[in-house]
Amino acid sequence: MKVELRDPNKIMKLSRLGSFHQSKLSFLRSFLNEFKEWEYKKDLFNLNENGFGEAVYSFKKNKRVYSLVCFANEIKDEERSDRVIATKWDAAFTLHDGVPTKKDIERLKNEVPKQEIGRLSYKELTLSRANKSVRIYNHVVENLSNGNQPDLNLLSKVGYLYRTTAVYGSGKFGLADRFRIKNREEINGPFRLEMMLVYLVRQFTFDQVNHVAYHKNPKIAVRLDDNICKNLGIGNSTGLGMAPFIVNHPTLLNNWIESREKALKKIREIKNTKSKDTDLFIECVKKSLKNITSWNTDSKYQQKKISMLLRDVEKFLNFIDREFDFEIEYPFNKIYQWLEDNTCEECIEYIVSIMMEPYNDITNPLVKEMSSDEEKYFNIPTDRTVEELLNIIEAKYKNILNINFEEKQNNQNFWFISKNKEEPRLADRFEENGSELEQPLAIARDIKKLYDVLLVTKNSLTIAEFLASNSKLRHVVRRAFIIEKFPYSEIQDNTIGKELMPIDMLRLKLSFFGALKFDPKSDKWLRICMFQGAPLPHELKNYDEQWVYKTKI
Amino acid sequence: MKSLSEIETTVKRATKAAGYSWGVSEETAKSVRLLELFSLPGVKHLNEYFNEKNQNKFENLNLISEKNSSLKHPYCPIILGVSFLDQINILENLKKIEFKNIAYPVIFLSFISRSSEIIGKKIYVKIDEKIILLNLNINMILSFIDQEFPKIANTIEVHLLENKDNFTKDEWNNLYKLSEDTFVEESDSLKEGAAGAGLTDND
Numbered sequence: 001m002k003v004e005l006r007d008p009n010k011i012m013k014l015s016r017l018g019s020f021h022q023s024k025l026s027f028l029r030s031f032l033n034e035f036k037e038w039e040y041k042k043d044l045f046n047l048n049e050n051g052f053g054e055a056v057y058s059f060k061k062n063k064r065v066y067s068l069v070c071f072a073n074e075i076k077d078e079e080r081s082d083r084v085i086a087t088k089w090d091a092a093f094t095l096h097d098g099v100p101t102k103k104d105i106e107r108l109k110n111e112v113p114k115q116e117i118g119r120l121s122y123k124e125l126t127l128s129r130a131n132k133s134v135r136i137y138n139h140v141v142e143n144l145s146n147g148n149q150p151d152l153n154l155l156s157k158v159g160y161l162y163r164t165t166a167v168y169g170s171g172k173f174g175l176a177d178r179f180r181i182k183n184r185e186e187i188n189g190p191f192r193l194e195m196m197l198v199y200l201v202r203q204f205t206f207d208q209v210n211h212v213a214y215h216k217n218p219k220i221a222v223r224l225d226d227n228i229c230k231n232l233g234i235g236n237s238t239g240l241g242m243a244p245f246i247v248n249h250p251t252l253l254n255n256w257i258e259s260r261e262k263a264l265k266k267i268r269e270i271k272n273t274k275s276k277d278t279d280l281f282i283e284c285v286k287k288s289l290k291n292i293t294s295w296n297t298d299s300k301y302q303q304k305k306i307s308m309l310l311r312d313v314e315k316f317l318n319f320i321d322r323e324f325d326f327e328i329e330y331p332f333n334k335i336y337q338w339l340e341d342n343t344c345e346e347c348i349e350y351i352v353s354i355m356m357e358p359y360n361d362i363t364n365p366l367v368k369e370m371s372s373d374e375e376k377y378f379n380i381p382t383d384r385t386v387e388e389l390l391n392i393i394e395a396k397y398k399n400i401l402n403i404n405f406e407e408k409q410n411n412q413n414f415w416f417i418s419k420n421k422e423e424p425r426l427a428d429r430f431e432e433n434g435s436e437l438e439q440p441l442a443i444a445r446d447i448k449k450l451y452d453v454l455l456v457t458k459n460s461l462t463i464a465e466f467l468a469s470n471s472k473l474r475h476v477v478r479r480a481f482i483i484e485k486f487p488y489s490e491i492q493d494n495t496i497g498k499e500l501m502p503i504d505m506l507r508l509k510l511s512f513f514g515a516l517k518f519d520p521k522s523d524k525w526l527r528i529c530m531f532q533g534a535p536l537p538h539e540l541k542n543y544d545e546q547w548v549y550k551t552k553i
Numbered sequence: 554m555k556s557l558s559e560i561e562t563t564v565k566r567a568t569k570a571a572g573y574s575w576g577v578s579e580e581t582a583k584s585v586r587l588l589e590l591f592s593l594p595g596v597k598h599l600n601e602y603f604n605e606k607n608q609n610k611f612e613n614l615n616l617i618s619e620k621n622s623s624l625k626h627p628y629c630p631i632i633l634g635v636s637f638l639d640q641i642n643i644l645e646n647l648k649k650i651e652f653k654n655i656a657y658p659v660i661f662l663s664f665i666s667r668s669s670e671i672i673g674k675k676i677y678v679k680i681d682e683k684i685i686l687l688n689l690n691i692n693m694i695l696s697f698i699d700q701e702f703p704k705i706a707n708t709i710e711v712h713l714l715e716n717k718d719n720f721t722k723d724e725w726n727n728l729y730k731l732s733e734d735t736f737v738e739e740s741d742s743l744k745e746g747a748a749g750a751g752l753t754d755n756d
Contacts, residue, residue, distance in 0.1 A: 121554070171558025179557070378583060379671060383642040417566070440575040464639040467576075468615040471635075474576020 001330055003268040005261045005487075009399050012257070012492040018504025019305075019345040022548065023353035024363040025259055025370065026514030028530055029548070031195035032540065033367075034186055035059055040537040042207065043099075047072060049215035051208045054105060057200045057537075064186070066125070066193070067096045068200035069105060071113050072208060080131050082165045082237040089115070089129035091162065091204070095197045097123050097176065115166070116421075120174040126197045127175060130162040130205075133235065137161050137209065140224065144213035147220040149228060156294055156553040159517060159529045161205040163235025167194045190252065190370055191513065202234045202531050226536060231553045233532030236515070239525040243505040244415065244424045247441050247491065250479060251372040254486035256512050259366040260352075261488065266362045267355050268333040277358035278326040280546070284357045285317060287549040288350075291516060294553065299520040301501075305346050312347035357546060377485065380478050382464035389463060389480055390454045393447060396483045399492050400444040401451060412498040415441040426502055426524065442496045446476040516548070560596060561586040571603045573631060580635050584663035591693055593659055593700060601704065602630065602657045611656055617644060620651045627656035627705055634664030641668040645713055652709040659702035665711060666690050677712040 010016065022029070038059040047053035055070040072091045079088045092113040096104065104123065111118035115129050136150075136158045143150045169191070171177040187193055206229045214221045246253050292310045297303060319338060328334060332355055339348045356363050394401070405411050414435040418425045429435045440446070450473045457466060467474055483489050494500065503520050510518065515528035533551035535543035544550065565582035569575055581599070588595030611629040614621055617640050621628075633655065637644065644650060655661055658680045669676045670690035678685045681703065684696035718725070739747075 122556070171556030174554060174556055174559070177557045375583075378579075379667070380639070382639040464643070467639055468636065471574040471577055474574055475579060476576075478576060478579070 001269060001271070001333070003265045003333060005258075005265050008396075008487045008490075009492050011261065012488060012490060013399075014491060014493040014495075014501065014504040016345050016349070017491065017508040018501060019349045020260075020508055020511035021350045021353045022511055022514040022516060023260065023263075024356045024360070024545075025256075025263065025367060026512055027189060027191045027370075028195045028199070028514035028534070030189050030367045030370075031192050031199065032534065032543070033364075033545075034189065034192065035196065036540040036543065037061065038540075040540065042203075043067065045207065045211070047208065047211055049212070050074065051212040054109065055204055055207070056100065056105075057203060058099070059196065059200075061186070064184070065099050066196060067098065067100055068197060068204070069094050069096050069100055069108050069112065070201070070204050071109060073113055077134070080134070082131060082163065086165065089113070089165070090132045091201075091208075092129040093127070093197060093201055093204075094120060094124045095126040095193055095200075097125050097181070116173060118173065122174075122176045122180060124175050125181065125193045126167060126169040127173060128164050128167040128194075128197055128201065130164040130201060130234070132162055133158050133160060140209050141213045141216065144210065144224060145216035145221045147217075147222050149222070149225050152228070152553050155228070155232065157296055158235070159532050159553070160202075160233050160235040161209055162201065163237055163527065164198060164201065165237050166241070167197060167236075169194050188371060189367055190256070195513070198234050198236075198530055199534070200537075202232075202534075203537055205234070206232075206536075227552070230536055230539075231533055231551050233516070233529040233534070236528050236530060237521075237525065238506055238510065238528065239423070240425055240502055240506075241423045242509050243426075243502050244439065244441055246505055246509055247443060247495065249372070249374065250482050250489035251374050251377050251486050254489035255370050255372050257488035258486075259370050263356050263359070263362050263366055264336070264352050267359060268330065268336055270332060271329050273326055273331055275326070278331070280358045281354060282317075282320060284354045284546055284549045285313065285320075285351065287546075288354065289313065290551060291549065294551070295517050297517075297519040299526075301523075302518060302520050305344075308344045309346045309350060312343035313350065316343060316347065316351060354549075360545075377482055378478070380463060380467070380474070381481055382462060382467065384463050384481070385459065386454055386457050386461045386463070386466055387459035389466075389477065390451070390459070392480050392484045393451050393454070396480070396487070396490070397444075397447050397451075397492070400447055400494075403444055403448065403494055403497075405445045405448055409498040410494055411445065411496060413496045413500060414438040415496070426500075429496075440475050443476065443479060443490060444494045445496060446473065447480065449473065450476045450480070514548075557586050557590060560589050564596070564599065567599075567603065568631070571606060577631065577635055580638065580664070581631050581660075584634060584660065584667065587666060587690070588659060588663045593662075593693070594702065595659065595663065598657045598659050598702065598704075602660065605656070605704075616640075617650065619647050619649070622653035624654070627654045628652065628661075630655060630657045630660035634661045637661070638664045638668050638671070641671050644668075645672045645674070648713060650711040650713075652711070653707065655706045655709055657702075657704060658706040658709055661709070662687075662693075662702075666693060672713070674716060675714045677714055679708075679710040679712075680706045681708060 038061045041058050043058050044054060044056035052072050052074050056067050058065050058067040070091060070093050075088045075090060092115060094108055094112045111120060120127060136155060139154055140150045140161065169175060181187060206224055210223045292306060295306050339351055403410055412428060413426050414429045416425055416427065416434050416437055416439055453470060453473060463477060502524050503526050506526060507518055510528055515530050516532055517529045518526055520526040533547045535547060561582045564585045565578045568578035568581040585595035585599055610626045612623040612626045613632040614628050615636050617636055662678060665676055665678060666687045667690055669687045676687040678687060686694040
């Protein structure tokens with residue numbers, strides 16, 4: 001039986017993309033898988049009794065070394081802010097390519113804590129900063145220094161000791177350009193070095209909390225239990241900065257989604273399943289319930305989604321227990337069809353992610369297809385004709401062509417770059433100034449404009465001739481030729497409408513990172529948790545691949 | 554040092570702010586990034602061009618022919634470059650294209666380099682007395698070492714070179730003969746068992 005890939009017109013709608021969950025294809029899981037054999041080391045730990053100073057952690061294999069350089073700083077409570085306008089953080093980090101010399105560390109000490117206004121070099125690969133969850137951090141220090149383990153109930157409400165507020169890579173602030181390192185096999189996967197940074201930062205937070213607790217009361221202090229460490233992750237506050245990325249990197253977006261779609265298709269095409277595989281699948285679904293019930297958020301929007309998810313996952317388990325027989329042919333195809341008919345989008349995508357768990361043979365090759373050589377697809381094929389372009393648009397942007405942008409609500413917002421922080425922002429076109437400086441992120445509207453112009457243009461004209469008098473539409477002409485080859489490269493929705501939920505765009509990207517427990521703080525930013533339940537560095541050589549479904553807090 | 558990623562992002566935004574469309578700004582950003590990668594003064598000349606653009610007028614050439622001349626105002630290197638890139642499949646049929654009076658020719662050069670990759674042919678460019686060979690967008694060979702480019706080029710000649718060997722037949726034959734010393738003579742029995750053996754060519 002041949003199963004078709006899911007229709008991009010359905011999957012690339014924002015409500016669906018905003019319902020995606022982590023899976024085996026997620027970057028933090030593929031990072032762990034790639035680096036599990038590497039030698040992990042704490043190379044330097046030079047903190048004072050209050051936990052301020054420098055530390056270096058590394059992963060090494062053969063002659064290649066990646067080193068996380070950490071700077072922990074003292075800041076006042078009133079200086080601590082997760083917002084991008086902050087200028088001081090509890091800790092700042094960079095991932096250095098190789099072993100940093102003393103001179104490197106001195107240089108980085110002057111630059112890394114400054115973050116966006118500091119300058120890095122081609123020897124640095126990623127840059128980040130993080131703030132303590134003060135409530136949790138102090139509670140843990142207090143308890144450990146008194147010889148006790150912390151209260152798990154309290155820890156479960158947050159899930160981490162620190163949260164990062166930005167992770168930068170690929171040439172930002174002088175960091176190494178991607179092309180310098182793109183041929184390294186171990187980082188042949190998107191955001192792998194960003195994942196490494198976050199993972200090593202997590203270990204730093206445990207070491208720092210142990211260090212501070214010990215110095216507070218050396219005689220009776222105890223170390224944070226490894227099982228508790230394992231169940232803590234790293235938090236992250238994410239705002240609109242992330243949203244334009246998925247619009248600005250169409251071939252990369254395609255490769256992420258297409259890998260997921262190919263995995264699902266191949267699983268649905270399995271004629272006869274093995275009981276060990278289906279048992280693992282069901283076990284993961286059952287154990288994952290803890291991830292749903294411990295998913296805390298004040299957001300009414302997310303609470304509603306979580307309760308629908310919980311209801312539908314329970315309904316699904318009930319269906320599997322009472323009505324379903326894995327002995328039938330193509331059982332996962334039947335399951336998928338049942339999900340589409342009986343559950344919400346959040347649940348469909350949740351179960352789709354878990355379906356991948358038993359099938360490394362399907363997912364591992366796909367992980368290697370998730371990067372993109374974007375330059376290859378940048379040039380517009382200007383020898384093609386207007387007729388061909390029209391056909392592409394009609395075939396690939398069907399839903400978008402139905403949107404009426406003359407209606408105010410469909411043209412309500414505009415994306416711009418904030419002068420203060422050089423970060424993307426969204427504003428109401430009819431209430432705020434600056435829409436004349438709009439960023440080219442209203443792809444649906446501009447595709448519709450292009451289509452309208454093409455309709456009154458001679459079909460036989462070449463694209464070169466068309467562009468000579470239609471320069472304003474050039475950016476969407478490029479995109480249309482990209483989507484011809486990459487069906488999942490475009491969000492099939494209106495990114496400037498009144499109903500837009502920008503966090504759907506963030507959620508899509510974060511799910512591919514492998515984030516858990518999305519906690520929207522508004523429609524424009526959210527908190528998440530990464531690596532919660534993940535093996536600690538010393539456990540990497542032999543870890544349970546399904547750790548993500550086995551968190552205890 | 555600025556990374557190429559920073560250069561590309563800033564050039565894109567600056568080009569848009571200078572009055573070009575987003576699509577053209579994307580093209581300019583890629584081109585200036587390329588110049589900087591090749592250690593050519595992309596940012597410097599683009600900066601000077603944008604400063605001058607506020608005071609002086611430049612001509613937009615949208616349709617390129619064999620001979621192109623702007624008597625009154627110099628050609629804008631960005632619009633000229635984008636037009637060249639877009640029309641390269643047609644221009645490929647011309648052996649030589651001539652431009653007169655072009656502002657900031659190094660910017661135009663980067664678009665010609667990208668065009669070289671599109672058609673898979675080397676392009677020889679003469680900017681007044683300076684000679685540059687563009688090798689499929691992989692590198693540029695300059696006949697001068699100071700890397701100084703004029704603000705205005707009186708004449709640019711673009712020669713689209715046919716793909717041909719860079720060596721003589723004799724030079725190749727000598728080298729090939731030497732390479733044959735790594736081959737082993739095949740025995741008759743091995744020949745009989747090789748691919749296709751035992752079948753007629755008409756089966």
